[in-house]
Each structure stands twice: as structure tokens, then as C-alpha cells.
Amino acid sequence: MMKPDTSGGPWLRINTSPGVLFAAGALLFPAFLMQQDLVVRALQIVLFITFNAFSGRRVRPVQFLIVSTGIVLFNLVIPTGRVLVSVLGLPLTEGALKSGLFKATAMTGLIALSQFSIRSDLRLPGRLGGLIGRSLFYFEKIMGERRRIDRRDIIGSIDRLLLEVQGPAAPGTQAKAEGSTSTWSGVLALAVIVCVNWGALVVTLVHPRPFWG
Amino acid sequence: MIPKPIPFLRVGIANLPILLSLDLLPAPLLLLVVLLKVLGQGLIGGTLFSYVFLFSAVGSFASGLSMLLFRRLFGSRISLVGVGVLGALFSNTAQIVLARLLIFGEGAWLIAPPFLALGTVTAALLGAFADRFAARSQWLVSAREIG
Numbered sequence: 001m002m003k004p005d006t007s008g009g010p011w012l013r014i015n016t017s018p019g020v021l022f023a024a025g026a027l028l029f030p031a032f033l034m035q036q037d038l039v040v041r042a043l044q045i046v047l048f049i050t051f052n053a054f055s056g057r058r059v060r061p062v063q064f065l066i067v068s069t070g071i072v073l074f075n076l077v078i079p080t081g082r083v084l085v086s087v088l089g090l091p092l093t094e095g096a097l098k099s100g101l102f103k104a105t106a107m108t109g110l111i112a113l114s115q116f117s118i119r120s121d122l123r124l125p126g127r128l129g130g131l132i133g134r135s136l137f138y139f140e141k142i143m144g145e146r147r148r149i150d151r152r153d154i155i156g157s158i159d160r161l162l163l164e165v166q167g168p169a170a171p172g173t174q175a176k177a178e179g180s181t182s183t184w185s186g187v188l189a190l191a192v193i194v195c196v197n198w199g200a201l202v203v204t205l206v207h208p209r210p211f212w213g
Numbered sequence: 214m215i216p217k218p219i220p221f222l223r224v225g226i227a228n229l230p231i232l233l234s235l236d237l238l239p240a241p242l243l244l245l246v247v248l249l250k251v252l253g254q255g256l257i258g259g260t261l262f263s264y265v266f267l268f269s270a271v272g273s274f275a276s277g278l279s280m281l282l283f284r285r286l287f288g289s290r291i292s293l294v295g296v297g298v299l300g301a302l303f304s305n306t307a308q309i310v311l312a313r314l315l316i317f318g319e320g321a322w323l324i325a326p327p328f329l330a331l332g333t334v335t336a337a338l339l340g341a342f343a344d345r346f347a348a349r350s351q352w353l354v355s356a357r358e359i360g
Contacts, residue, residue, distance in 0.1 A: 074317040
């Protein structure tokens with residue numbers, strides 16, 4: 001644990017380590033996926049998107065909206081349950097709408113949750129973790145030099161880049177990245193969020209609430 | 214680097230190393246490269262806890278296993294274009310089945326024709342690029358010598 005860092009940068013990135021964020025994401029994952037109340041799910045998604053902003057991730061609400069609309073529309077194609085309304089002679093059914101909304105919120109919510117809780121500097125333990133670290137080291141080196149790829153000689157320029165990159169060996173241990181340790185305030189914020197989400201799940205399981213009808 | 218025409222739709226550039234590794238690595242190491250690709254994409258894109266990761270894993274392993282099988286069965290009688298197209302068909306079919314189960318329901322069959330067609334075209338282009346790269350690359354020559 002460290003003292004709170006008051007320097008610039010996204011709050012969540014500065015105050016939480018990749019490992020603690022990963023653990024919080026793993027705890028939030030079942031609490032979100034098992035949530036059956038659509039309104040609570042929508043609130044959870046708003047919370048996850050807010051956390052994305054705090055972690056410096058670019059939030060793309062339009063992309064979420066396009067994906068969600070697509071999923072709902074595809075589910076409406078097959079009518080199931082009570083007809084709510086007819087649009088241009090096509091029945092809009094309750095079962096299909098509920099199913100579409102559940103799947104759309106699951107898709108977008110898990111993406112939002114995953115994006116704030118998984119950081120690219122997360123180092124997984126063990127031999128596989130080491131291999132992933134080395135792969136990302138080379139990936140970052142290539143991406144750092146990508147401007148050198150020449151459109152007039154794509155194959156030749158990529159080949160030269162690969163020959164240069166394969167030279168230096170990947171370091172066994174890497175320098176600590178920004179926010180590689182957690183502060184008390186960061187851990188506390190994540191603990192509160194995890195508890196609130198699990199609390200909401202318990203409440204909605206004990207007192208299920210009908211959405212409509 | 215490459216823009217996505219539709220959210221979450223990928224052109225499949227990340228399959229290029231897999232295609233090039235087909236003649237370079239034994240089967241277990243090739244599958245390890247597939248695993249590293251899937252986990253690396255999940256970490257960089259931050260999708261490890263989402264359905265996107267599941268789709269990526271299922272598609273990548275379906276593609277990797279099928280490409281490996283066809284390359285081992287037919288050797289140089291099948292080009293990287295053919296191997297890539299077959300890999301894309303297996304990958305996209307597996308992803309459509311998953312989409313049918315998890316997201317779109319029966320409506321998933323509606324996206325199947327354009328999804329498969331687009332996947333075939335991009336895979337053919339990527340395979341053609343891989344064929345030309347494999348013929349010209351000095352890096353591949355040095356990698357073969359190391360291996």
C-alpha cells in the first residue's frame with residue numbers, strides 16, 4: 001500500500017494496481033451476470049462506464065448503443081410471448097424484447113466491466129504469464145515503430161522491422177508501471193463497488209421485482 | 214492501425230502470425246501461439262471478462278485447428294489463401310453458433326451469409342499477403358534457421 005498519489009492521470013489507474021483491478025473485476029463478473037433485474041443491470045452498466053472514465057479508458061457510448069440495438073432487433077425477429085405492439089404489421093413480443101434486453105445488457109455490461117478491470121500491464125503469474133509478457137514486449141516494440149511501415153513496400157518494410165525487433169531480448173523483469181501498487185483509497189473504492197453490486201444481487205434475489213405487466 | 218467498419222468486427226490481421234507459423238512450428242507450439250494471441254488481445258483490448266473474449270477464443274482455436282489440419286493433410290498442394298479461407302469459414306461458423314446460443318438467438322442465422330462472405334474475402338486477401346510475405350521474407354528465413 002502507498003500514500004495517495006496526487007500527481008496527474010486517471011484516478012483509478014494511479015490508485016489501483018493491475019492485480020487488484022483484475023481481482024475486483026473477477027468479483028464483479030458473477031454479481032453482474034447473475035443479476036436478473038434489468039433496471040439494476042442498467043445502473044451497473046452506468047457504474048462500469050463511469051469507472052472506465054476514471055481509469056482513462058476511452059468510453060464509446062455510441063458503439064455500445066449500436067451493439068445493444070442490433071442485439072435487441074435480432075432477438076425481436078423471432079416472436080415469443082405476449083404481443084406488446086405491432087410495428088408495420090410485425091409483432092413486437094414481450095418474451096423477445098426481454099430476451100434481447102438481457103443479452104444486450106450482458107454483452108455491453110461485460111465489455112464495460114472488462115475494460116476498466118483489465119489493464120494491458122497486468123502480468124499473469126507462471127510460465128504462461130511470462131510468455132504473455134514477452135509477447136506484449138515485442139508487440140509494443142513493433143507498435144512503437146509502426147510509422148516505419150512503408151505503403152509502397154509493405155512487405156519489405158515489415159520484414160526489416162521484424163529483423164530489427166527480434167534482436168534485443170525481452171527483459172525478464174520489467175520496471176514497475178504507473179499505478180503498479182494500490183493505495184488504501186483505491187482499494188476501498190473497489191471494495192465498496194464490489195459490496196454494492198453483491199448487495200444488489202442479494203436484494204433482487206430475495207425480492208424479485210417484475211419489470212412490466 | 215486498421216479501422217473497424219462495424220464495432221467489434223475485426224479484419225483478422227492478427228491471424229497473419231498463425232498463418233506464417235503453420236510451416237514453422239510443431240502443432241503444440243502453434244496452438245500455444247493461438248493461446249498467446251487470444252490472451253494478448255484480451256489484455257490489450259481489456260475484454261478478458263466479456264463475451265468478446267469468448268468469441269475471440271472460440272474463433273481463434275477453430276481457425277487455428279482447422280488450418281493446421283488442412284496444411285498437414287495437403288501440404289504445399291494448398292496455398293495460404295486456401296488454408297486461410299478454410300480457417301475463416303471454420304472460425305466464423307463457430308462464432309455464429311456461439312452468437313446463436315449467447316446473443317442473437319435464431320436471428321443469428323440472418324447475419325450468417327454476409328458474415329461468412331466478408332470473412333471469406335478478408336481471409337483470401339490476408340492469405341495472399343501471407344503467401345507473398347512468406348516468399349520474400351528474410352525474417353522468416355532467419356526464424357527457420359533458429360528453429
